Amino acid sequence: MDDLKMIEKALYAYVPSELPFAKALTDSMSYSLEAGGKRIRPRLVLEFSRLCGGDDKAALPFACAIEMIHTFSLIHDDLPCMDDDDMRRGKPSNHKVFGEDIALLAGDALNCLAFEVMSRDDTVAASGADVCIKNINILSSYCGTDGMVGGQIIDLENENKTADLESVTDCDRKKTGALIKAACEMGCVCAGADEEKIAAARLFGENIGIAFQIVDDILDVTSSDEELGKPVGSDIENNKSTYVSLLGIEECKRRVDRLTNEALDALKLFDGETELLKELALSLSTRKN
């Protein structure tokens, strides 16, 4: 079974199916979990775990947990009081199908489910309590006020004003970068890697996370972005500061190359097979959507 299939099979199976009173809730959770996407974060968990000698079966619950957190953030991000997006990945967004109330609760339930999955008996039996608690701490920290949610707040505050490069970078480092870093670190933790390897994985994640976001801004002015379901140039029309508006396209492209190279350099610390991670970093920096 290829990685994508393995991740999706495990991910979908975690949504409880035998709760007759809560069917609208579980349907709404499944709708967004099954809406596709590149599954970058769970793939990073698996790859870094393998690179440090870990076992796929033990790493899989953590790979699924981070995808649940990512999915919850997308559902809440699309709500009318946030970005008010009607479409996500070419399909109606969660609240357009299930209503705002159920979408809100589906996001909350996915947030809780991520932590339940990382703490349940079979996960603890496969990985040990120390690995579980460490990964719970990484994911919850990178998800909260100093991570993903903190980045979303900076994003809200930067709307319709001219933000400087420091603020835009801080926003992206948290909003997008935090979960990508979390995935890389969690994979290493799954395999019991030492601090030096965890730090190298963090550096890899930090660099591809920012590169990913700069590419996003470039694509926003050069093509339609179906993955994000945004109309062409939406941030620009918004008067929102982006890497492109602050640095220009050519400097943005140079930065993407430099960040990608620094990410590839960070992989040199590892002895194992890094081909797939290199491909992933390059595919993110050269993607067309």
Added chain:
Amino acid sequence: MDDLKMIEKALYAYVPSELPFAKALTDSMSYSLEAGGKRIRPRLVLEFSRLCGGDDKAALPFACAIEMIHTFSLIHDDLPCMDDDDMRRGKPSNHKVFGEDIALLAGDALNCLAFEVMSRDDTVAASGADVCIKNINILSSYCGTDGMVGGQIIDLENENKTADLESVTDCDRKKTGALIKAACEMGCVCAGADEEKIAAARLFGENIGIAFQIVDDILDVTSSDEELGKPVGSDIENNKSTYVSLLGIEECKRRVDRLTNEALDALKLFDGETELLKELALSLSTRKN
């Protein structure tokens, strides 16, 4: 220091204060955490921990975590797409002060913070990874699809229709009861109690949770309920089925007495001092607001 002060001091200190870019977020989190309330859930964690011979300092992070989850659920519950409540505990609700977007994110951040607090180094050092992982599992399970959030969905589905007693009870068992049960169980786990004691604590929590909700329905037709910030009789005007509409006030009062007695019976299994828990159970069943 009395329990309330001890809980509130620890609770407020967990909100990060040095994040200049995310000040609106942390202000919004603190606003709702500091809005008062009876702190029933954290007090139950501390009392059951003491009853089983546990240490207050070790139990306190778990007491705070459950109050964070409770607070996040109140913030999201008040949003316009949910109950649309402008007031909470006599003050404007979170989104009326900070806006819907920040209120939504403050709820999300408190949800994550609860799990961060239970997994951070000092918590693990004081309680051990096994206690932490078990409490994380209890809280995340009782919080999700088969617990608090699942109960909120049933509540939404029961609006403006005549629900039967089974559905109303299932709703309350999850929406209100799940976190109260979680608090009782988590307190026992903090002190390393055996399964028999955990089961007795669960039974206590189950009974006072339902009794609490029936009293709520009684108060809703007999007095104003400042704690919940609801106008008198709001559920009745809603055509929503309640214990009172289904059973009548007299039968409701009999059930509250029976449930409270069953809760007190469950405490007989414990050797230690149960006076405060008895008082708590009785104060909930005889409260006037």
